[in-house]
Amino acid sequence: MKSMTGYGFGEVSSNNGITFRVEIKSVNRKQFDLKLSIPQELNEFESQIRKIIYESISRGSVFASVNLIFTSDSLKKSIKINHEILKAYIESAQKFSSENGVIQNLSIAELYKLPKSVEIINPEISSDEKCVVDLFKSLDTALEQFNKARDFEGEYLKKHFLEKLSILSNLLEQIEKLAFELPKIYHAKLLDRIRKNQEIPIQNEELFIKEIVMISDRCDATEEITRLKSHFIQFEKLTCQETPGRNLEFLLQEIQREINTLGVKAACSEISPLIVTFKTEVEKIREQIQNIE
Structure with a gap:
């Protein structure tokens, strides 16, 4: 698991007095977007540089810059007085x-x-094989640091997600125990209404039966609880993948949908506070998932 936030730096000095300095940084974004800044001397390498960066990153807003630093001796060679x-x-x-x-x-x-009166002669980097090697070596170094930073933060976020998942599991366990008692609670309420009315008028018998069926269906939260448990298992498996960001976002939407339905079905003074706490924890996870590639 990788974070979409990272920074990397690479610098390599070549024998001809040129130093290549590469910086790469990124922030979270749903799609991949690369802004590349390079000097005109390296224009012919732009497509290669973009390809290498693209192959290392799948999501996020990325800014990369490649700079040339010349020594005084190399600058003297590059200046021509007419x-x-x-x-x-x-x-x-x-x-x-x-x-x-x-x-x-x-x-x-x-x-x-x-x-x-004065001309600046750009160095022919492409004609110097060692120079080209050093250019891409500096890029590789920057990417290596960049990915290490993303891996480090990704591991931290994974730990955070698993802690939150444990909290959700505990909440669901409490909700399940209380939801199991709901039919008894509703049954008791229904019996109380019958005792107050002594008997059910013949014309209301069909309505009474419909209400019994409706209450039975309303109380049954088995499907939602089962699906939530399945989602938790899938969520934990996804955290072991390298780029699970989009899948985690979708799965969290499903978790949110199930807990909303469960909150409607199991609406009572004992369960409702647990549902609110559950939703709060889900929102905390959702905020952090946006940083996962």
Whole structure:
């Protein structure tokens, strides 16, 4: 079981003075959504990076960034000064200055700001096999940390779910014992009504029989209790799977439906508080299940 919340970081320095830094983080979301930020030097690897991340994550809103960090030596190699263009700028400025009587006072910093005077040559990462290996090594490291963080939180949530499941089982056991006594309670109430009326008028005999059948059906919560016990067993099995999020959400909806029906059938002063407590615990589980992949 994995949480949809996690963080991972990976950094690998290559021999050519480039360091690859990868960060991956996620929050819960029903579907998979990936926002990827990479520098233009790595555009040709975007589809591969997306594929690797997609194969590791099935649900959640994921943000991944890949950054390049250059050493001073590598930066020197990547900067090209266009001397011919600079000479042309200076000569044009001097000519304009002499012809128009304008003082020419261009600084080096101002010259470098002029178009095409300085070029940044992007490194050819794809042509360097070692560099490509280091790029994906940093991605693998980030994903490994990311999945470890999700596994850790997932185990914590699993423990939380099993504790809540134990509470629900205890509540259901109490409800079952009380529900077993309900027919006797309703039967006693019915007898009390008969004693008060002494006898059942002939014209109301059919209505009386219908009421007996209705009460018997209303009191029988056996189906709901049996299904809830089955759901509990299935829920525990699902917590052992790697990505049970969607199945757990569906199963919890079924548990909620059964306890609602049970609450209607077994409505009495002794059982109703237990039903309310049961529903409260189910809601606590529902909130946390939204974080499960």
